Amino acid sequence: MSTIQSETPEQSSSQQTTCTFDDSDSRDEEMRDQLDAWVEDLADLTSEAQASEQFQQWLDVQSKFHDYSARNTLLIKLQCPEATQVAGYNTWQDEFDRYVQQGEDAIWIWAPIITKKCPECGNSPSYHENTDCEYDETEPEQWRRGLVGFRPTSVFDISQTEGEPLPELETEAHGDPDGLVEDLLDATDEIGVDARIVAPEEWEHGSARGVCERRNVMTTNPMVEAVDRDNRAALASTLIHEFAHAELHFDVEDEAERSKREVEAEAVAYVVSRHFGLDPDNSAFYLAAWDGDAPETLRDRLDRISSTAADLIDAVEGAS
Numbered sequence: 001m002s003t004i005q006s007e008t009p010e011q012s013s014s015q016q017t018t019c020t021f022d023d024s025d026s027r028d029e030e031m032r033d034q035l036d037a038w039v040e041d042l043a044d045l046t047s048e049a050q051a052s053e054q055f056q057q058w059l060d061v062q063s064k065f066h067d068y069s070a071r072n073t074l075l076i077k078l079q080c081p082e083a084t085q086v087a088g089y090n091t092w093q094d095e096f097d098r099y100v101q102q103g104e105d106a107i108w109i110w111a112p113i114i115t116k117k118c119p120e121c122g123n124s125p126s127y128h129e130n131t132d133c134e135y136d137e138t139e140p141e142q143w144r145r146g147l148v149g150f151r152p153t154s155v156f157d158i159s160q161t162e163g164e165p166l167p168e169l170e171t172e173a174h175g176d177p178d179g180l181v182e183d184l185l186d187a188t189d190e191i192g193v194d195a196r197i198v199a200p201e202e203w204e205h206g207s208a209r210g211v212c213e214r215r216n217v218m219t220t221n222p223m224v225e226a227v228d229r230d231n232r233a234a235l236a237s238t239l240i241h242e243f244a245h246a247e248l249h250f251d252v253e254d255e256a257e258r259s260k261r262e263v264e265a266e267a268v269a270y271v272v273s274r275h276f277g278l279d280p281d282n283s284a285f286y287l288a289a290w291d292g293d294a295p296e297t298l299r300d301r302l303d304r305i306s307s308t309a310a311d312l313i314d315a316v317e318g319a320s
Contacts, residue, residue: 031313035306038271043295045284050295055288058167064095072109076155077206079107083157084207085166092156098163106154113151116143124148169285172234173269175278180236180316184243187319188224191312193246195224195239203227210238212245222246237273237280240312244268247308263287263297264305271309276316 049055065085068076076083086107092098118128120135127148128140158166181197188195193212205211210226224242229235244265249258266286273280287294298305 031310032306035271035275035309036302038274039267039298039302039305042267042270042283042287043298045281046287046294046298049284049288050292054167055169055285058169058289061096061166064091068109075109076107076157080157081204082159082206083107085158086155088153088155092161092163096161096164096166098158098161100156100161104156104160107156108152108154110150111153112147113149114145115148116140117146117148118143122146122148169289170282171286171289172231172282173237173273173278173280174231175233175273177232177236177276177278179320180276180278181232181239183316183320184236184239187312187315188221190315190319191243191246192221193224193243194221195226195243197228197235198225199228209234210242212242212249233273233278236276237269237278237283240272241265241269243312244308247311248304259291260297260301263291263294264301264308266290267298267301267305268309268312271305272312272316275309275313 065087068086076086080086087095089100089106092100113124115124117124118133118135118140119138121128121131121133123131123133125140125143128135185195185197205225205227208227209229210224212222212224214222222245224239224246226235226238226242242265245261248261248264248268266283270280270283287298291297
């Protein structure tokens, strides 16, 4: 799979080495200028990612999946906690050229029943006949279609199918983390979070690679958890992303604003990862998939991204 890279080796984060800002007289200004420049680089990369053929193919596939209600999402997670992409038996075959494997148990959700409905009682013609509703101004054939109820229907997760692969977006950082995971864990007191790495077999958060949660109202520090993996650069980037959430998210209730903060958190992960010599250019795909306005969001919120990144860098370097 191809990755988004900058035009020149000088611009590519894969060519970066760990940055240092040793001159105390100019450190603040140099650091801020460098971090701001990297945010601009990420905005440019995200614009390129949004326009790429690879991303457009991914969007086309994603558009064929239903956006499930909160109730159905809960039902899916209760029956198949690891589910990531679900569709009906025929949809997998017709739309994706994949087939449900023999012996797989269906995931049951509620499907809407859309048919002609009585303008007065809201029932379908067959149910209307058995009610006390006396509406007779128009014939049932002239009634408008609408929601009259729900029926159980079965879906299956992609893990229960086999066949043609779906297009994926590479979003993990790469490079030599050189003890960065350990340095991040050592810096948790300074950052004000608790953190732990969880073995894959003990992971309880589905396809998420990391989470940041406040455990209860009496807990001072947010709890960050990240699933362990061989790619230590990606693990470090996930920890940084979740540490940024701890700084950016807990006082935000508005859902639209929270989505913007998700973009900010990934931008912070990009900047901090790049500072420590990793190659996080594929953050551009993550942001393109998360928010169509990502480049503008990055530029509008540059100050908060840069200041949060600077705080994390200072904390990690102070603890290492």
